[in-house]
Amino acid sequence: MPVALAVLLALAAPFSADDGEDVRILVARGDGTLELRGRGLERDGETARAVHPDRLSLSCRSGSLHGDGLPSALRGATFRADGKLELLGRSLRGEIELRCAKDRWTAINVLPIEEYLAAVLGGEMSPSFPRAALEAQAVAARTYAIERKMEARTQGRAWHLDSTALSQVYRGAGWEDPRTQEAARATRGEILAVGYFPVEAYFHASCGGRTETGAEALGREQPYLRSVSCPCGGHSPWSHWSVRVTPDELSRLARRLLGGSEVSGLSVVARSSTGRAKTLLVETSSGPRRIGASELRALLGYARLPSLWFDVRAERSAFVFEGRGAGHGAGLCQWGARAMALAGSGYREILAHYYPGTSIVRIY
Ligand SMILES: [Zn+2]
Structure with missing residues (x-):
């Protein structure tokens, strides 16, 4: 069946008036x-x-x-x-x-998507954020869940999303809050679409002042994941950050990538169109090597190096990364959504800003 037809049929399928759709969340795998x-x-x-x-x-x-x-x-x-x-x-x-x-078990939590969303919102955004920001996040998270559900159907996967930051952080009902429940309820059944296709509604904590294109951040080239300006700048705890990494630590971490060489220098040699680091030159005891900035971020840990929007300089005992933003930078910026909401924007306006060219469609 052509994908477009399958998508339309999936969207047109009858939905329960009470619960909407179910989602299947991989919560744990293991043995014992x-x-x-x-x-x-x-x-x-x-x-x-x-x-x-x-x-x-x-x-x-x-x-x-x-x-x-x-x-x-x-x-x-x-x-x-x-x-x-x-x-x-x-x-x-x-x-x-x-x-x-x-001898291994897989545990899948099956629950109505709206109940899942109330918990996901609590894990992904502070319930103290203004209502319009929570509502924008609810629509983005619902869209992401529906899109992954449709992908799981075509791939024959037993679960739709996992419960970690690789999908959306889901820690269960303990993370619901009356404010996240209200945001899910107020936007019930609404997703972002282009021509009735749910979009890839990526989101992140803070872009640092300008979002990244989907192509640069995630290898997903989509017209609605283009770079837009963002008011998160002075409003986010991620406006500026500084991380110190010693050459020893970097050498130890990079052993696999750099074949046991000692690291003596580090500089950014290529940047994306928005200014984020793309390629780094690493001076090592066995000569210069190039590594992708996202590889370096994965190596150091996503929490340690909050984003790719950084400069790096060598000090006597450490490489100092100075940067802004947190997360991959594509799609909805959560701290930007907060700033827009505080300035009076509603969730529709926020979503139109971060996912240009999309429209909101209600599927149940
Ligand atoms: Zn931002």
């Missing part, structure tokens, strides 16, 4: 014993016949799910409770699906 808690646990629609009705110890062995009161040769099962479930310290709404592959 897993404890699941919840009041009056049910397994595949029946009361879980456990010794303790509110607690189950589960494990996977040779592809089968084992646990108190479970029939044998079960490859997986779906659990729900009267209220929230508890798994690995997280409080989760909806259902937990456990699947076994050999």
